[in-house]
Amino acid sequence: MKSNKITRRKFLGLAAIVGAGAGYHWGLSSKADSSALGKPNIIFVMLDDMGYGDLGLYGQNRIRMPHIDQMAREGIRFTQVYSGATICAPARSTLMTGQHTGRTTVRGNWGDLEHGAVPCSGGSGPRVPLKEDDVTIAEVLKDAGYATGITGKWGLGEPDTSGLPNRQGFDEWFGYLNQHLAHSHYPEYLWDNQKKKKLNGNRGTTKNFANQSHYSHDLFTDFAMDFIKRRGAGEAPFFLYVPYCLPHDSFQIPEIESYADEAGWSKVEKIYASMLTRVDRDMGRMFSLLREMGIDKDTIVFFCSDNGAANRYEGTFNSSGPLRGKKRSLYDGGLRTAMVVRWPGRIKAGAVSDDIWYFPDVLPTFAELAGASLPNNIDGVSVVPSLLSQPQPELQSRPLYWEDHERGFRCAARKGDWKFVCNGLDKPVEVYNLADDIGEEENLAESNPELVKWLWDFLKQSHTPSANWPVPKLDQDDGKI
The missing domain is CATH 3.30.1120.10 (Arylsulfatase, C-terminal domain)
Structure with a gap:
């Protein structure tokens, strides 16, 4: 990986990029002593195919996610935040590069072998990797002194390509490289940096998941907890990106949580709800660890989905809520995502915001939180003022x-x-x-x-x-x- 990739590119001044956020430093109000408080740790948790209406915060009344409910009571809930795309890979590309799907490198799940796409490891169609000169969130934060890690589903690069996480700014990486293998939550192997980690006892099947040994979601949570323990105890701030694979199918889980006796629910619906409750349990574990380590107030945590619900589950969960469409739709049911953000002592507890923003805004937002410079080819703006419940009127009028x-x-x-x-x-x-x-x-x-x-x-x-x-x-x- 070229560690000096960012420094060779042209930059615009941070104040010019973040617009209304130019009066802020490291995401703190002008009244705060930012030099004493330092740069926050940043954790970004993104689920796979969770619908806008799947959280109680947005109208759900059957799936129990008490820790996310508590996260919103302690932080801010946004009602009009959008993914960068309706499907997996391009949504992740917009998030990582700060560019919308009219300009970002990865604009679909499959590409053309004659134009730079590469064969998919494990089968399926050819994939387009991020390019060497793409600048990601991880590189921007690494350049600002952050330790960087990712666990879950990457989707932006195959083995030995420029799109590998370790070649795009991440110090540590553990998970699936592409979405094809991620359809099984009991894979035969996962990637541990640039080496395969064999999971003995797993058969990689998407159908029969009985008597298998290693549930990938639990391994991702173990990695995340270990990363926080190690990096949170160091002097440098950390960035941890957790693109979980739940509740994406195939619908596999070690055990159905507390929904086994729900009358009228299909087996798939019981597993779907259990997947979300399992994520919620692990978010609770993560918040407990931050408090135990004494870094809770030094850490900002984001929670969202990569796109709309794959299935609306009408009459049971109503996963798209009041929105039209679902995943793969350009109506809001395919694009709008839940977004909850928590930063004790900085973000106003119990806040609700109707500000309009989307995934390309994440890179400039994190850059402002970190006091970092920005590449000059992004489409997003920093939404730090909005996070802090401060006016940012341009979010209501600029086009997405x-x-x-x-x-x-x-x-x-x-x-x-x-x-x-x-x-x-x-x-x-x-x-x-x-x-x-x-x-x-x-x-x-x-x-x-x-x-x-x-x-x-x-x-x-x-x-x-x-x-x-x-x-x-x-x-x-x-x-x-």
Whole structure:
């Protein structure tokens, strides 16, 4: 790994990048003595396919997650935060690079072998790795003196490619490299840095999971707890990224928690709820460890999902809540995510925010928390003021952009209360007012032609060509669609 990758790139001044956050240092209010308090540890926990409505905080009344409920009582809950994509790999790419799906390197789960994609380890289609000159959150924080670790599902690089976590700023890495093998929670092996760690007793099956030895989620939690113990006791701050694989299928778990006797629930529903309750248990363990080590107030913790629910579970969990669609949809059910953030003594307890932000904002936010410089090619802004319940009005008006290439080119945008969905360049644009219509039921495009024109202009401005995900009508750059 080229440890000086970041320092060779051009940077803009931090104040110019973070806009309204320019008056803050390390994410602390101007009244705080930031030089005495230092840089916070940062933990980012992201679930896989958890729906916006799966938490009690967002309307769930059947799945029990008491530690996340407590996390919100001690921190802030956001109601209008979005993933960077509707599916696994591009969502992770937007998170790591601070670039939306019109520009980030990985814009889909599969790519083209003729244009830099590589065979998938373990089967499935070819994957596109992050490039050597991509700058990730881990590199930005490592450059600022952080120890960096990741455990769970990476999804942005295959063996011996530039996309490996250890070549993208992470000191320590343990988990799945791609989403194909992550369909089994009892894999035959996991990656321990750049070596395979064989899990004796596991058969790697996605069907029969009885009498297997090592449940990957539990191993990820063990790694996370050990990382916190070791790195939290050191002088340097740490960044720990935990992209858990639950509650993604296949639906496998060592034991159904307290839902075995729920009448009318399918076996899959019982396992799904148990997966979320298991994550909640482990979040409780993590918070207990932070308190025991005396670093609770020095650590900011984020909790979210990578995209919308894979299954709405209508009538049981209503996993998308009031939102339209689910995973793979560009409606809010596929894009909007729960987001809870806790930082005792810094973030206001019990706060709720309607500020609008998304995954490309995470990199500049972490950079401000760390007092770090930023690469000049990102699309996000720091939301540190919003985390601290301080005004950040530009979040309500600046436009957000998404592309999806899994079913042909589709795109979406949000600007203020207006949401735009285009399910193909040969399809009419849909326009919704989310303030009045959170379920995106009433298409207002016909009565708002100026908004339709705005989307086409914004689309052409936001999209950059990609050999792996070509869009001929846009890439020809002839000004026509």
